[in-house]
Amino acid sequence: MSRYNAPLVFILLFLFYGCSTKEPTSMIGKKTFQNEDVLILKALEYQREKQYDNALETYKILYEKSHKVNYLEEEARLSFLSNNQARTLDILNRAIEKYPNNILFKRLKSGYYMKTKAYSKAEKLALEILKRERNAENLSLLGDIYFLEKSYNLSLKYYESAFKTNESENLLLNMVNLLYKFLDRKKEAISYLETYIRMKDASEHVYFALVRIYGQEKNIDGLISTYEELYTKFKKDEYGKKAIELLIYKKDKQAAIKFLEESDYNPQMLLDLYTSNKDYKNAYRIAQSLYKKTNNIDFLAKMAIFEYEKNKNHLNPKILNSISNKFETVIEKFHDPVYLNYYGYLLIDHDLNIKKGIKLVKLALESDKNSPFYLDSLAWGYYKLDECRKALEVMKKIINETNEPEVLLHYKMIQQCLNQKNSKEKQ
The missing domain is CATH 1.25.40 (Serine Threonine Protein Phosphatase 5, Tetratricopeptide repeat)
Structure with a gap:
């Protein structure tokens, strides 16, 4: 499943319980008991190994011994990774009872209600949170809830409000997803993406969202311009290759040349x-x-x-x-036969060194004895040496196999040469 079409709840839950990136020392602060640093290292190692039950138990011990709220926050976040909903709710209820003004715990509880499809409870709690702190994170939370309730216009309203506060890519992609897939406002979805790419330092994810839409809309020009921009910005050969493939599909050779000249993608x-x-x-x-x-x-x-x-x-x-x-x-x-023949013919045709030219053509013929081009060069060399009979014998091998004007002209001139010789011999 692509990121663009992923259910928004997974994006939300990732924000809630994403593995902590805190360093042990910053999480600990001032040590309150002897083995605190050892326990936090254990907890982080359990997280890295995805042993979440062990990590939860370790954070619980850390909190009980130190009474530092950040350990309880980590325990609450990690609880979302388990399937033990009762334990998650118990942790959150205890946390909110102990810290009633902690917004994070309430956000997590709203997320818990979303996860268990208790959307009205999630909405009520999210609105309460928003009254206390009107920021992008809390506006986005309501956007997620309304999306899951299939109240798409309301969801978009909150996403757009959040986006005005924080123009993050996740919010952008949520809005685009709603506009394009659920509200059939395709032009607005495209406009959001094009504007963001033009104004911001967009990641590949944003470009890919635009690529997917252009692909569904069969907008070849849009695809070409987006892949060209992707290559220009990220310098990945796959993007340059795709741009060229589309230009060739469109049969726009000049545009392909222009892109290659400007990008230096593939000389x-x-x-x-x-x-x-x-x-x-x-x-x-x-x-x-x-x-x-x-x-x-x-x-x-x-x-x-x-x-x-x-x-x-x-x-x-x-x-x-x-x-x-x-x-x-x-x-x-x-000793490439193509180059041997080309140079040999040049030496013959311009009377630079006819014998050497014939020698080079014969070397080319060792690789392909039936090549009409190489045989024509050989016949032309014999003609230049006034060996018209030998030239005609060579030409007879290919004259019925080609319509090349130059070969036909050579054949005609060789025949004339031989006719003249025959006339002279009769006299």
């Missing part, structure tokens, strides 16, 4: 998006940054490809030399 994903957009200038920039950070040779290879693609229409010897130098570094350490 590799940003690189892939730039590549798919054929934005080789920015792809080169990201690959260069990643290469500097990681020294991963794969990014240097990508830099070489992006440098070629972004300058394809205005290549010159200087640019080709820069690309070749990068590829030379790559192939010394990294």
